[in-house]
Amino acid sequence: MTADLTPTHPSDQTGTEMTSTQPVAADPMAHPLTQMAARPAPKVELLKPTTVFDRVGFGSLVKVEMRKFLDTRAGAWLLGIGLASAVGIALICAVFYRQLTEITGTSWTMLAGFVGFGVQLLVPVMVILMFTTEWTQRTTLTTFSLEPRRGRVVAAKGVVAVAVALALWLFQYGMAAVGSAIGGAVHHIDVDWSMDWKILAGSLAAYIMSMAMAAGFGMLFMNTAAAIVTYMALPMVVSTLGLAGSKVQAVLNWVDLSTASVPLLLGEWKANDGWQLLTASLIWVVLPVVLGTWRYLRTEAK
Amino acid sequence: MSPMITVTNLTKRYGDVLAVDNVSFQAPPGSVTGFLGPNGAGKSTTMRCAVELTPATSGEVTILGQRYRDLPNPAARVGILLDASAQHAGRTGREVLTLGAMTLGAPKARVDEVLQLVGLTPKEAKARVGTYSLGMRQRLGIGHALLGNPEVLILDEPANGLDPHGIHWMRGLLRGFADAGGTVLLSSHLLHEVQLIADRIVMIGRGRIVADGTVDELIADHGNLEDMFLERTATTSREGFAA
Ligand SMILES: Nc1ncnc2c1ncn2[C@@H]1O[C@H](COP(=O)(O)OP(=O)(O)OP(=O)(O)O)[C@@H](O)[C@H]1O
Ligand SMILES: [Mg+2]
Numbered sequence: 302m303t304a305d306l307t308p309t310h311p312s313d314q315t316g317t318e319m320t321s322t323q324p325v326a327a328d329p330m331a332h333p334l335t336q337m338a339a340r341p342a343p344k345v346e347l348l349k350p351t352t353v354f355d356r357v358g359f360g361s362l363v364k365v366e367m368r369k370f371l372d373t374r375a376g377a378w379l380l381g382i383g384l385a386s387a388v389g390i391a392l393i394c395a396v397f398y399r400q401l402t403e404i405t406g407t408s409w410t411m412l413a414g415f416v417g418f419g420v421q422l423l424v425p426v427m428v429i430l431m432f433t434t435e436w437t438q439r440t441t442l443t444t445f446s447l448e449p450r451r452g453r454v455v456a457a458k459g460v461v462a463v464a465v466a467l468a469l470w471l472f473q474y475g476m477a478a479v480g481s482a483i484g485g486a487v488h489h490i491d492v493d494w495s496m497d498w499k500i501l502a503g504s505l506a507a508y509i510m511s512m513a514m515a516a517g518f519g520m521l522f523m524n525t526a527a528a529i530v531t532y533m534a535l536p537m538v539v540s541t542l543g544l545a546g547s548k549v550q551a552v553l554n555w556v557d558l559s560t561a562s563v564p565l566l567l568g569e570w571k572a573n574d575g576w577q578l579l580t581a582s583l584i585w586v587v588l589p590v591v592l593g594t595w596r597y598l599r600t601e602a603k
Numbered sequence: 604m605s606p607m608i609t610v611t612n613l614t615k616r617y618g619d620v621l622a623v624d625n626v627s628f629q630a631p632p633g634s635v636t637g638f639l640g641p642n643g644a645g646k647s648t649t650m651r652c653a654v655e656l657t658p659a660t661s662g663e664v665t666i667l668g669q670r671y672r673d674l675p676n677p678a679a680r681v682g683i684l685l686d687a688s689a690q691h692a693g694r695t696g697r698e699v700l701t702l703g704a705m706t707l708g709a710p711k712a713r714v715d716e717v718l719q720l721v722g723l724t725p726k727e728a729k730a731r732v733g734t735y736s737l738g739m740r741q742r743l744g745i746g747h748a749l750l751g752n753p754e755v756l757i758l759d760e761p762a763n764g765l766d767p768h769g770i771h772w773m774r775g776l777l778r779g780f781a782d783a784g785g786t787v788l789l790s791s792h793l794l795h796e797v798q799l800i801a802d803r804i805v806m807i808g809r810g811r812i813v814a815d816g817t818v819d820e821l822i823a824d825h826g827n828l829e830d831m832f833l834e835r836t837a838t839t840s841r842e843g844f845a846a
Contacts (some may be wrong), residue, residue: 349716350752354708356675365705372702373693439689442656443699443747446683447706449655449672602656603647603686 357448362457370431370461379423379430386419387473391480398484407485408493410500412477414566420469421508425515428462429528432519432597441602451598455520462516466508474501499568507565514558514586520593523600536585558585605668607632607755607786608653613662615648615810622648624810625662630788630803632754635781637801637818638790639828641836645810646790647685650759653788654683666755679707679751684758687744692733696723696743699732700750707751714750721746722772737764745773755786762793774800798828808836 354361370376394401394412405411435441448454485492515532522528540557543550554560554577561581564574606629615623623645630636640646651657653664654671663670671677690699700714718728721742732740741764748756756777762770770793777787777800791797797804804821806814813835814821818828825831 351709351713351716351750353679353751354676357706357708361705361708365702368705369702372698373691375693434691438691438693439686440691442685442689443703445656446654446685447678447703449677599658601651601658603651 357453359453359457362448362453363460366431366454366457366461367464370427370465373434375430376427379427383420383423383469384472386423387416387476390418391416391476392483394480395484395487398481398490399488401484402490406493407490408495408497409478409481410474410497412480412484413473413504416476416480417469417473420473421511424465424469425511425532426529428465428512428515429519429532430525431458431461432516432593433523433525433528436523436600437525439603445602452594455594455597459513459516462512463509466512467505470505470508474504497568500566503565503568507562510558510562510582510586513590517586517589517591517593520597521589523596555580556584557581606630607667608636608757608788609665610649610653611663611665613649613652613664614660615645615652615657616660621810623652623659623807626807626810626812627662628805628812628815630755630786630805632786633781633784634802635777635787635789635800636803636805637797638788638805638807639792639794639797639832640790640807640813643809644807644836646807647759649807650685650757650788650790653757654681654685656685676707676751678703679709680754682748682751682753682756682758684741684744684748684756684761686759687737687740687761687764690732690740690743693731695729695731696735696739697728699743700728700747703747703750709750717746717749720749722769738766738769741765742769745776753785756780756788758787758789760790760792762791762796770796794828794832798822804828806832806835808838 371380391412394415401412435444444454445451481492484490515528518528518532522531536557536559539553540559543553543557554573558581561574561578564570564578608630610626610628613623613626614621626645626649638646638649648657652659653666654677666677666681667674671681674680694702697714697718700717701711703709704711704713718725723739723742723746727735727739732743735743741761745758745761748758762773765773774796777789781787781802789797789801798818801818803817804814805812806821814831822828822831825834
């Protein structure tokens with residue numbers, strides 16, 4: 302190695318190393334980033350200081366997490382397929398509207414259950430990915446360098462999950478209304494447009510709970526496959542345990558979230574329903590979110 | 604001037620492995636501090652502890668006088684590149700920088716400035732990081748570290764994978780950065796390169812400091828950094844390569 306490769310090495314000029322330094326912020330023109338790239342074309346360029354936030358605001362964390370939620374192919378495809386399926390199902394329901402209403406009645410909200418099928422399957426997967434890919438793609442190194450207070454990152458992701466739940470709920474009921482309107486017009490059926498707020502609120506609550514559950518599983522496993530499989534399969538396994546007999550089923554009523562959330566979706570509550578929903582959601586939603594958050598905040602990012 | 608990175612009695616234990624063993628050193632402003640040591644010596648672990656991605660077992664690191672997490676908008680003042688491969692393969696290079704700029708509060712135009720600085724073409728910037736070569740990822744990572752107005756750079760083997768142009772460019776960049784008063788902590792195995800670039804050397808072996816001083820002091824007896832490295836780390840290096 303020859304010395305002429307070294308651009309003004311301070312230790313070549315004895316005694317100048319420490320004395321020639323200046324405070325960085327004192328003179329913007331003296332900012333360190335004044336060098337150029339040799340690739341692709343070596344042209345001299347000055348990288349000026351930039352404006353930045355005084356501190357990282359929670360709002361920008363939410364914006365960034367929302368963008369990360371959608372800016373990968375996987376995210377775009379899952380959301381696209383989910384939304385397209387909702388539109389497709391709504392149209393199919395409109396085509397077969399007469400047959401459908403003979404079974405389910407003419408309330409416009411009854412289409413929502415069909416319309417939401419694909420969305421409800423795929424969007425929790427997106428929420429799981431939002432939490433797991435940080436670890437599988439090792440972007441935690443960047444994410445937690447930009448915001449070392451990890452709790453704020455988890456909270457921002459949580460806001461995104463709830464916002465997504467709200468948006469999809471609106472979309473699902475919007476498509477249910479569209480499907481009902483078309484079906485009613487084509488088949489000359491009077492649609493019952495009355496608003497059942499209990500069902501609307503209940504289904505929104507169920508949405509938010511399933512997003513929270515997906516978030517909790519994602520944080521707990523930090524691994525996409527494990528989180529998705531567990532999120533999908535474990536509740537089913539638990540439900541089928543009920544086939545073992547009525548005694549087991551009596552216990553499961555307090556444990557199985559899918560049966561416990563039925564009153565939310567039907568808007569009809571019997572004696573113990575509220576308590577059963579509470580215990581089941583403690584097990585499936587609160588516990589994974591609490592344990593998952595604890596793990597997410599503590600695990601070494603590397 | 605007071606040191607910009609101060610590592611004080613830092614210890615990191617993984618089970619019965621002492622990855623970092625009571626390490627103390629400082630990186631002063633206006634200089635490039637080379638952080639050297641054999642594989643597994645604890646360089647990356649020390650750097651991760653400095654920015655609190657890894658919780659230290661004991662001891663502490665302050666940067667610009669505070670713990671990293673206590674700096675408001677820390678990544679705008681401390682540019683970090685720990686592992687260029689740690690990016691989502693499905694995002695484009697531009698997207699990675701955009702997300703960083705959005706978090707720091709740097710304007711959109713900054714992304715283009717940075718891309719140009721690190722020599723990624725607009726076409727490359729639009730490609731997904733999964734398609735990047737190691738050197739391109741390294742350039743992207745260096746660009747990400749420069750998004751804010753860093754006064755401190757913490758770079759773990761940034762020259763790894765860079766072509767000769769890139770290495771030459773980075774040498775100029777870091778020199779200019781330090782000469783303007785910035786602080787650079789740089790780990791590397793390219794000893795000739797470090798000898799050209801660095802003012803000071805901190806050397807560790809098996810988690811412990813084995814040398815700390817200016818390059819000139821440390822190579823005085825040996826003439827070059829490589830001989831000095833081989834001697835100082837002889838007892839702490841891996842077996843199997845012994846001549
Ligand atoms: N999660 C972990 N569990 C157990 N040991 C670990 C873990 N992470 C790191 N280590 C150990 O810590 C030591 C220091 O590793 P580190 O990556 O800091 O070395 P390094 O100096 O960066 O090496 P290299 O030059 O190869 O990059 C090694 O012995 C490594 O095996
Ligand atoms: Mg390392």
